Amino acid sequence: MARFVLVPFALVLLIVGAIVAPTPIPFGVPMMALALFILIGTSKTALRLVRRARRRWDWLDDALTVLEQKSKGAVARTFKRSRPTRLKRKHKIC
Numbered sequence: 521m522a523r524f525v526l527v528p529f530a531l532v533l534l535i536v537g538a539i540v541a542p543t544p545i546p547f548g549v550p551m552m553a554l555a556l557f558i559l560i561g562t563s564k565t566a567l568r569l570v571r572r573a574r575r576r577w578d579w580l581d582d583a584l585t586v587l588e589q590k591s592k593g594a595v596a597r598t599f600k601r602s603r604p605t606r607l608k609r610k611h612k613i614c
Contacts, residue, residue: 526562
């Protein structure tokens with residue numbers, strides 16, 4: 521039941537955080553981090569999407585890795601769950 525309340529709340533928080541992020545007072549980034557924390561913790565689909573985004577964009581992976589390292593407890597564990605699995609790629613010989 522709480523999931524039906526938390527997911528829309530987190531989505532609104534994520535959108536508002538993205539809008540507020542470029543302003544001089546940096547309230548948007550913590551809002552987006554809180555929204556991601558809620559979404560990753562409550563939705564498997566969001567967890568998959570965050571993993572895919574972290575795999576695709578190195579800057580996002582670096583930012584969330586720093587957040588993992590600076591936070592403790594449940595927050596750190598939740599963001600560590602979203603770490604992408606690194607695939608070893610075979611180099612092609614031309």
